[in-house]
Amino acid sequence: MSHIQFRDLSVSYRRPKSDERFLAIDRISLDIERGSFVAVVGSSGCGKSTLLLAAAGLVSLASGRVVIDAAPVTGPGGHAAMVFQDASLLPWRSVLGNVRFGLEMRRWKRDDLTERALRHIRMVGLGDFADYHPHQLSGGMRQRVNIARALAVDPEVLLMDEPFGALDAQTREVMGNELLRIWERDRKTALFVTHDIEEAVFLADKVVVMGRDPGRIKDVVQVDLPRPRSPDMLDSETFVTIRRRLRESLAEDMASLRLVTEGV
Ligand SMILES: Nc1ncnc2c1ncn2[C@@H]1O[C@H](COP(=O)(O)OP(=O)(O)O)[C@@H](O)[C@H]1O
Numbered sequence: 001m002s003h004i005q006f007r008d009l010s011v012s013y014r015r016p017k018s019d020e021r022f023l024a025i026d027r028i029s030l031d032i033e034r035g036s037f038v039a040v041v042g043s044s045g046c047g048k049s050t051l052l053l054a055a056a057g058l059v060s061l062a063s064g065r066v067v068i069d070a071a072p073v074t075g076p077g078g079h080a081a082m083v084f085q086d087a088s089l090l091p092w093r094s095v096l097g098n099v100r101f102g103l104e105m106r107r108w109k110r111d112d113l114t115e116r117a118l119r120h121i122r123m124v125g126l127g128d129f130a131d132y133h134p135h136q137l138s139g140g141m142r143q144r145v146n147i148a149r150a151l152a153v154d155p156e157v158l159l160m161d162e163p164f165g166a167l168d169a170q171t172r173e174v175m176g177n178e179l180l181r182i183w184e185r186d187r188k189t190a191l192f193v194t195h196d197i198e199e200a201v202f203l204a205d206k207v208v209v210m211g212r213d214p215g216r217i218k219d220v221v222q223v224d225l226p227r228p229r230s231p232d233m234l235d236s237e238t239f240v241t242i243r244r245r246l247r248e249s250l251a252e253d254m255a256s257l258r259l260v261t262e263g264v
C-alpha cells in the first residue's frame with residue numbers, strides 16, 4: 001500500500017515528424033491516498049495513459065514530480081504493476097507460465113514462484129486453466145491472467161489502463177465485481193483509467209475527471225458509497241447524483257470538441 005503524490009506534473013511529447021513539443025499533461029497535482037482506489041475518466045487524448053506512465057516511471061517529466069511513499073519516482077522499478085487494455089500475454093507460455101513470468105522478471109526466489117503464481121491464478125478464478133495457453137482463453141479470462149500477473153508481484157501500486165476496455169458490457173461488469181472482491185482483500189493503492197462513468201463510480205473512492213488541450217484535472221469527485229460495494233448501489237441516490245455530475249463535467253469537454261470539428 002502506498003500514497004502517490006503528483007505535484008505540478010507536466011509531461012510533453014514531440015509532435016510527429018517535427019521538433020516541436022506539446023504538453024500532454026499540464027501541471028497536474030493529485031493525491032492518491034494509501035490503500036484507496038482512484039478512477040480517472042476523460043475524453044480520449046486528455047493524458048490519462050500519460051498520467052499512469054508517469055506513476056510507473058515510464059515517461060520523462062517536463063516539470064514537477066511524482067512521489068510514492070516519500071520517494072520520488074525516477075524510473076521504472078519494482079514499485080508499480082501495470083495492466084493494459086490488451087492483455088499483453090506471452091502467447092507461447094501457459095497461464096501459469098505467464099503469471100510466473102512477472103515473478104521471474106522481478107527475481108523472486110525460485111522455489112516459491114510456482115506456488116505463488118498458482119495462488120494468484122486461483123484468486124482470479126482460473127484454477128482449472130493454469131495449463132491453457134492465451135489463444136485458448138476468452139478476452140475476459142486473458143484479462144484475469146493479466147490481473148493475476150500484476151498482483152502476484154505484490155506491487156506497491158496497481159496501475160490499470162482501461163483494463164476492461166476491450167470486453168463486452170456483461171463481461172465488463174463481472175470483471176469489475178471480481179476486481180473489487182480481490183482489491184477489497186488487500187487494498188493495494190490503485191489508479192484505474194476507464195471511459196465508463198458507471199464503472200468508475202462503482203469501483204472508486206474518488207473519481208478524477210481530466211480535460212484536454214492541454215491535459216489537466218477538471219474535477220475530483222469523492223464517492224461516499226460504503227464498501228463492500230454491491231450492484232444494488234447502482235440505483236442509490238448517491239450513485240445517481242455522482243453519475244450526473246461526472247456526465248456534466250465530461251459533456252463540457254465534448255461540447256468544446258464539437259466546436260472544434262464544426263470549425264473545420
Ligand atoms: N509517445 C507519444 N509521442 C507523442 N505523442 C504522444 C505519445 N503518447 C501520447 N501522445 C499524445 O499525448 C496526448 C495524451 O495521450 P494519452 O496520455 O495517451 O491520452 P489518453 O490516454 O487520455 O487517451 C495525445 O494527444 C496523444 O496523441
Ligand SMILES: [Mg+2]
Binds near residue numbers: 048049050161
Ligand atoms: Mg489512454
